[in-house]
Amino acid sequence: MAITQQDVEKVARLARLTVTAVEQETFAKQLTQILAHVETLERYDTTGIEPTATVMGQTNVFRDDCVRPSLSSEQALANAPEQEADGFVVPKILEER
Amino acid sequence: MSLHKLTLVELQKQFKAGEVTATEIVRAYFLRISHVESKVKALVTHAKESAFLQAETLDQKLKEWRKTKPLTGMPLAVKDNICTNGVRTTCSSRMLQDFIPPYDATVVAKLRAQEYILLGKTNLDEFAMGSSTENSAFGPSRNPWDLHRVPGGSSGGSAAAVAAEECVAALGSDTGGSIRQPAAFCGVVGLKPTYGRVSRYGLVAFASSLDQIGPITKDVSDAAFLLQAIAGHDPMDSTSVDRSVPDYMKALQKRDLKSLKVGVPVEFFAEGLDPDVERAVRAAIEELKSLGAEIREIRLPRTDAAVAVYYVIATAEASSNLARFDGVKFGFRAKETKDLLDLYMNTRQEGFGPEVKRRIMLGTYVLSAGYYDAYYGKAQAVRTLVCQDFDEAFQEVDLIVTPATPTPAFKLGEKSEDPLQMYLSDIFTISVNLAGLPAIALPCGVSREGLPIGLQLIGRAFEEETLLRAAHAYEQATPWHLKRPTIR
Ligand SMILES: NC(=O)CC[C@H](N)C(=O)O
Numbered sequence: 001m002a003i004t005q006q007d008v009e010k011v012a013r014l015a016r017l018t019v020t021a022v023e024q025e026t027f028a029k030q031l032t033q034i035l036a037h038v039e040t041l042e043r044y045d046t047t048g049i050e051p052t053a054t055v056m057g058q059t060n061v062f063r064d065d066c067v068r069p070s071l072s073s074e075q076a077l078a079n080a081p082e083q084e085a086d087g088f089v090v091p092k093i094l095e096e097r
Numbered sequence: 098m099s100l101h102k103l104t105l106v107e108l109q110k111q112f113k114a115g116e117v118t119a120t121e122i123v124r125a126y127f128l129r130i131s132h133v134e135s136k137v138k139a140l141v142t143h144a145k146e147s148a149f150l151q152a153e154t155l156d157q158k159l160k161e162w163r164k165t166k167p168l169t170g171m172p173l174a175v176k177d178n179i180c181t182n183g184v185r186t187t188c189s190s191r192m193l194q195d196f197i198p199p200y201d202a203t204v205v206a207k208l209r210a211q212e213y214i215l216l217g218k219t220n221l222d223e224f225a226m227g228s229s230t231e232n233s234a235f236g237p238s239r240n241p242w243d244l245h246r247v248p249g250g251s252s253g254g255s256a257a258a259v260a261a262e263e264c265v266a267a268l269g270s271d272t273g274g275s276i277r278q279p280a281a282f283c284g285v286v287g288l289k290p291t292y293g294r295v296s297r298y299g300l301v302a303f304a305s306s307l308d309q310i311g312p313i314t315k316d317v318s319d320a321a322f323l324l325q326a327i328a329g330h331d332p333m334d335s336t337s338v339d340r341s342v343p344d345y346m347k348a349l350q351k352r353d354l355k356s357l358k359v360g361v362p363v364e365f366f367a368e369g370l371d372p373d374v375e376r377a378v379r380a381a382i383e384e385l386k387s388l389g390a391e392i393r394e395i396r397l398p399r400t401d402a403a404v405a406v407y408y409v410i411a412t413a414e415a416s417s418n419l420a421r422f423d424g425v426k427f428g429f430r431a432k433e434t435k436d437l438l439d440l441y442m443n444t445r446q447e448g449f450g451p452e453v454k455r456r457i458m459l460g461t462y463v464l465s466a467g468y469y470d471a472y473y474g475k476a477q478a479v480r481t482l483v484c485q486d487f488d489e490a491f492q493e494v495d496l497i498v499t500p501a502t503p504t505p506a507f508k509l510g511e512k513s514e515d516p517l518q519m520y521l522s523d524i525f526t527i528s529v530n531l532a533g534l535p536a537i538a539l540p541c542g543v544s545r546e547g548l549p550i551g552l553q554l555i556g557r558a559f560e561e562e563t564l565l566r567a568a569h570a571y572e573q574a575t576p577w578h579l580k581r582p583t584i585r
Contacts, residue, residue: 007462008458011458011461011462012458014461014465015416015445015458015461016441016442016445017442017446017449017454018442018445027454027458030516030517031458031459031462033516034408034459034520035459035462035472037517037520038405038409038463038472040402040405041406041475041476042475044399044402044478044479046481046482049478049481049482051474051477051478051480051481052478052480052481053477054336055484055531055533055558056336056338056558058335058336058338063332071200075199078197078199079196079426079428081424081427081428081429091434091435091436091437091439091440092436093437
């Protein structure tokens with residue numbers, strides 16, 4: 001299936017990426033090409049075949065719900081691009097009415 | 098003999114016998130690095146200061162009480178997508194350019210507990226996405242055998258560093274061949290363990306159902322030695338498997354391959370296989386036969402589906418894993434953004450390189466409403482068929498032998514403009530990850546242009562011992578592992 005520049009724009013937004021006009025064009029071309037290769041999978045009949053998500057067959061692995069040593073808030077914040085008063089700083093989310 | 102020429106097992110013996118100090122080792126390696134690194138560019142971060150400090154502390158301690166662990170004083174390099182406490186871990190991405198992990202990956206904690214010495218962090222394709230290291234935000238590494246060629250990827254820095262003897266051994270990660278393909282291109286040994294054999298905790302996630310950490314070394318004994326140090330269950334990685342770890346060095350003792358059935362899949366010897374590679378691999382198969390192995394032709398009919406399946410599953414998982422890079426908690430943040438959405442979008446636009454963006458886009462697309470079944474669901478179903486191929490083959494044989502790559506190392510720039518061609522170069526390594534099996538790449542010849550050629554052995558899940566035993570027997574019967582490049 002041919003990926004259009006509009007498709008690229010839409011997917012980019014879902015993926016939280018801004019793409020430039022030039023990227024839109026190359027991505028549309030390259031993704032079309034890659035998906036064409038992916039579509040060759042259609043020649044395999046998979047009716048009734050269970051999908052494989054993971055090979056070792058683990059399902060949920062739980063641990064006891066108890067407190068364990070963890071990073072201090074100082075350590076956890078050390079790599080933050082912006083921090084203040086023991087928290088991560090982000091742009092304002094709520095608008096005033 | 099110069100220290101940097103020794104293998105891990107040899108160096109370890111000398112050290113244990115007190116013939117050389119940790120400081121001497123570190124000095125020898127940084128001297129070597131100063132001679133070749135400007136050409137090879139294998140390292141993203143040099144850990145010179147901390148390495149000397151560690152070495153001095155070790156030497157001091159050993160003066161008082163001479164008790165060593167298997168890796169005491171051993172100079173290793175670690176791929177830069179594996180977290181090292183206090184040492185920058187970049188994934189060769191602008192996104193993590195200044196990221197200093199506050200914790201060690203489990204594999205690193207294990208090495209540290211054994212008193213290894215970290216020489217540096219090695220270059221990779223950004224977030225391990227690529228086959229050449231050309232996708233690194235810090236520039237490509239070079240193949241020590243020919244500086245105009247790629248070392249392979251994504252663990253190209255680790256393979257190049259081992260081949261150029263800038264470290265005695267290294268860790269890499271393998272999602273679709275990233276340990277084995279660069280090992281093959283650089284003429285060294287690369288082992289991808291069974292999925293679940295080695296903890297992934299602290300490995301920056303690319304495709305969680307495929308990723309696995311493993312050793313890149315000068316020979317098979319070293320691979321066994323290093324695997325021993327990192328294998329085992331880890332409660333911090335819910336996909337790691339609780340199963341005892343065998344003695345891998347012991348597995349090497351048996352030198353003949355009698356009663357071992359080795360399968361040769363016809364699909365791996367099809368069109369597109371370089372004639373030099375084919376010749377070398379066929380000769381290697383003859384060698385296995387003369388060591389006593391019984392060679393059988395087998396079929397893995399779904400081999401040609403592997404690349405397509407992989408590029409759906411790996412990108413889908415990556416698009417989800419890489420959602421965490423939002424410019425808030427750690428890593429790069431774009432400047433001057435007007436609101437939160439803008440902050441996310443610009444941070445990701447500026448922080449990720451083109452290949453990573455392409456993968457996130459593809460992954461998001463195949464998971465998006467309306468396409469999920471057609472692409473992601475289909476790929477997961479065909480993945481089952483690929484696994485079935487291996488299951489059936491392993492009822493008949495104990496090991497599978499193939500070329501590790503269709504060609505020797507390609508030139509820098511040769512495939513970088515054509516993502517699909519780059520993807521297809523991984524055709525021989527990818528199916529192994531889809532099935533979670535262990536596999537090893539080891540040198541088996543040299544092309545007419547003087548480039549190394551790699552052999553791949555694939556084993557049953559958790560049968561690393563069989564893999565290592567056969568690889569070792571082959572290696573000991575042939576001269577290839579002794580060849581080192583002249584770097585110029
Ligand atoms: N990390 C890897 O194993 C990478 C495999 C493959 N070359 C890719 O680009 O995804």
